[in-house]
Amino acid sequence: MSSRINHQWCLASRPVGQIKQSDFAWKEMPVPIPEDGELLVRIIYLSLDPAARGWMYEKVSYVPPLAIGDVMRGFTLGVVEQSRHPKFNPGDIVSGLLGWQEFAVANGKGLMKLSKASSFPLPAFLSVFGLTGLTAYFGLLNIGKPEAGETLVVSAAAGAVGSIVGQLGKIKGCHVVGTAGTEEKCHWLTEELGFDAAINYKTESLRRSLSMHCPNGIDIYFENVGGTLLETVLTLINLRARIVLCGLISQYNATDRVSGPDLASIIQKRARIEGFIATDHYQRAKDAISDLQKWVLEGRVKYRVDIVNGLENAPTAISRLFDGSNKGKLMIRVSEEPL
Amino acid sequence: MSSRINHQWCLASRPVGQIKQSDFAWKEMPVPIPEDGELLVRIIYLSLDPAARGWMYEKVSYVPPLAIGDVMRGFTLGVVEQSRHPKFNPGDIVSGLLGWQEFAVANGKGLMKLSKASSFPLPAFLSVFGLTGLTAYFGLLNIGKPEAGETLVVSAAAGAVGSIVGQLGKIKGCHVVGTAGTEEKCHWLTEELGFDAAINYKTESLRRSLSMHCPNGIDIYFENVGGTLLETVLTLINLRARIVLCGLISQYNATDRVSGPDLASIIQKRARIEGFIATDHYQRAKDAISDLQKWVLEGRVKYRVDIVNGLENAPTAISRLFDGSNKGKLMIRVSEEPL
Numbered sequence: 001m002s003s004r005i006n007h008q009w010c011l012a013s014r015p016v017g018q019i020k021q022s023d024f025a026w027k028e029m030p031v032p033i034p035e036d037g038e039l040l041v042r043i044i045y046l047s048l049d050p051a052a053r054g055w056m057y058e059k060v061s062y063v064p065p066l067a068i069g070d071v072m073r074g075f076t077l078g079v080v081e082q083s084r085h086p087k088f089n090p091g092d093i094v095s096g097l098l099g100w101q102e103f104a105v106a107n108g109k110g111l112m113k114l115s116k117a118s119s120f121p122l123p124a125f126l127s128v129f130g131l132t133g134l135t136a137y138f139g140l141l142n143i144g145k146p147e148a149g150e151t152l153v154v155s156a157a158a159g160a161v162g163s164i165v166g167q168l169g170k171i172k173g174c175h176v177v178g179t180a181g182t183e184e185k186c187h188w189l190t191e192e193l194g195f196d197a198a199i200n201y202k203t204e205s206l207r208r209s210l211s212m213h214c215p216n217g218i219d220i221y222f223e224n225v226g227g228t229l230l231e232t233v234l235t236l237i238n239l240r241a242r243i244v245l246c247g248l249i250s251q252y253n254a255t256d257r258v259s260g261p262d263l264a265s266i267i268q269k270r271a272r273i274e275g276f277i278a279t280d281h282y283q284r285a286k287d288a289i290s291d292l293q294k295w296v297l298e299g300r301v302k303y304r305v306d307i308v309n310g311l312e313n314a315p316t317a318i319s320r321l322f323d324g325s326n327k328g329k330l331m332i333r334v335s336e337e338p339l
Numbered sequence: 340m341s342s343r344i345n346h347q348w349c350l351a352s353r354p355v356g357q358i359k360q361s362d363f364a365w366k367e368m369p370v371p372i373p374e375d376g377e378l379l380v381r382i383i384y385l386s387l388d389p390a391a392r393g394w395m396y397e398k399v400s401y402v403p404p405l406a407i408g409d410v411m412r413g414f415t416l417g418v419v420e421q422s423r424h425p426k427f428n429p430g431d432i433v434s435g436l437l438g439w440q441e442f443a444v445a446n447g448k449g450l451m452k453l454s455k456a457s458s459f460p461l462p463a464f465l466s467v468f469g470l471t472g473l474t475a476y477f478g479l480l481n482i483g484k485p486e487a488g489e490t491l492v493v494s495a496a497a498g499a500v501g502s503i504v505g506q507l508g509k510i511k512g513c514h515v516v517g518t519a520g521t522e523e524k525c526h527w528l529t530e531e532l533g534f535d536a537a538i539n540y541k542t543e544s545l546r547r548s549l550s551m552h553c554p555n556g557i558d559i560y561f562e563n564v565g566g567t568l569l570e571t572v573l574t575l576i577n578l579r580a581r582i583v584l585c586g587l588i589s590q591y592n593a594t595d596r597v598s599g600p601d602l603a604s605i606i607q608k609r610a611r612i613e614g615f616i617a618t619d620h621y622q623r624a625k626d627a628i629s630d631l632q633k634w635v636l637e638g639r640v641k642y643r644v645d646i647v648n649g650l651e652n653a654p655t656a657i658s659r660l661f662d663g664s665n666k667g668k669l670m671i672r673v674s675e676e677p678l
Binding site: 054226230245246247248251257258259260261262263264266267268269270271272273274275276277280 | 565587596
């Protein structure tokens with residue numbers, strides 16, 4: 001067993017601007033052996049998320065920064081191969097922050113076991129029922145607090161989080177407008193997901209299209225992007241609007257000093273800009289996942305996944321999050337699903 | 340009676356950049372005569388507030404914009420001279436939005452009658468017990484929600500609102516740090532008002548001084564200014580910090596496009612930026628004024644007023660709000676107090 005190889009991607013350098021392949025180092029290590037109270041997980045899927053860009057910085061964010069040489073951080077779904085932990089058995093499917101590698105030894109802390117009874121495909125648990133879905137759910141419902149009849153605007157609406165936010169908005173009775181960067185994505189939002197309108201921010205005038213599709217102003221803005229879009233939205237917000245700050249992907253690779261929007265309208269409209277992180281709301285995760293599973297079964301929430309084969313492709317695949325070329329939740333198939 | 344003259348300052352042009360005397364036109368009108376259900380008020384004090392700059396713009400803010408030729412908007416304290424309104428009698432002292440003029444006819448709507456029993460000097464009712472004090476009270480307590488032991492930073496801390504915010508912060512058990520633009524103001528904050536520290540933003544490094552005086556980070560920031568100060572504060576905020584957006588005076592006279600701070604830390608710290616306007620909270624004004632009066636009597640809240648004689652001086656006096664040369668709540672003595 002110990003002669004098997006564990007491939008890993010480790011942090012080689014802190015990226016400046018765009019993430020480059022050379023920011024990662026490919027390592028071959030022996031597969032680790034679990035000690036008492038530990039278990040060995042074979043990783044099946046690795047989630048690629050915009051948050052990874054922040055984890056690569058040196059400065060302290062909401063989690064400690066990675067050190068150079070550390071295995072790159074990432075959410076994973078895997079199968080227990082060996083267990084010396086009383087709560088886990090070989091064959092259990094688990095999710096957790098096990099990183100960019102093929103195998104990991106864990107002590108069970110932070111690991112979630114999936115129900116055997118589930119009939120959903122495994123990738124759903126790294127997307128709509130994983131951090132992605134929970135981010136959409138907690139961000140929109142706990143921070144945005146949508147009321148029926150309100151107008152919700154979602155940026156990066158065809159992204160993994162944004163697409164779920166918009167559908168939850170429809171379930172809550174909102175008028176939902178999304179922005180995306182291709183006609184195909186816009187078409188998917190309105191024709192498949194039930195968005196009331198979609199704006200191609202690359203070809204349309206944001207101000208004109210937002211004004212047209214939000215005739216009653218904007219009550220909630222779910223922000224994944226930052227930059228010009230946020231500035232434009234702030235000129236159209238209603239009294240007591242809520243700006244749910246989920247991400248600012250347009251500035252994650254910035255090398256220059258970043259500025260933000262004029263905040264004058266936040267005073268005039270007594271509005272609120274609030275940041276959040278889904279993991280802060282995990283005490284309600286069980287209810288949230290149960291709601292999301294019900295809505296998926298009813299066909300009211302649809303999701304798509306974009307799966308890239310092979311751990312070796314992770315460093316190039318992750319750049320697709322930043323150029324917008326992924327279609328759905330991006331993840332790596334690290335190894336085969338168990339039969 | 341109708342041969343008496345009512346001097347007025349009317350909006351002559353919408354200011355570009357700094358407010359200029361030529362943006363106002365001096366008019367002489369006959370003193371108006373109240374009809375049935377109306378009353379005539381002789382104005383004693385006129386409050387000069389940063390919000391006036393916004394009222395002069397054409398665009399719709401939280402109140403309708405003034406038209407060119409309108410009497411300039413402003414809060415006033417006056418004495419009823421004649422009344423054909425059942426709820427007001429000659430001699431009553433009233434406050435309300437009666438504008439930059441010597442006399443006004445009103446229908447009673449939006450007018451507040453002062454208690455005859457009050458032993459406080461009249462200017463207190465345009466400052467600590469007026470919109471100024473209520474702005475500090477509702478902004479800090481309802482939006483900032485201070486907890487004992489937290490660190491509160493106040494910008495324009497020697498200003499009319501900021502000086503009260505800091506003292507309320509001390510009453511609530513916070514560590515309070517203020518910024519101001521002169522040594523005299525800083526001295527007043529720490530030696531007279533009980534601030535824990537004051538930073539002269541014109542001579543000190545903001546980042547170094549804020550770090551030094553806020554060793555446990557910043558939990559609440561009461562924002563009157565905007566610009567570099569807000570940017571620097573956002574690099575020092577704690578988890579779940581509250582940014583109370585009261586004013587952005589540094590940008591009110593801007594002629595170029597204004598940008599704001601990088602909002603990345605708002606996500607990382609799950610923080611909140613919230614705008615407010617004191618008048619939204621008026622249903623609680625009675626309790627607030629009663630608290631403020633108690634604290635003033637106990638010596639726990641001090642205030643100072645900066646009174647300029649003569650309505651003719653209003654257009655030049657108001658610029659002192661923007662260059663920071665006023666010392667305390669700025670107001671115009673339009674006519675003499677009744678004996």
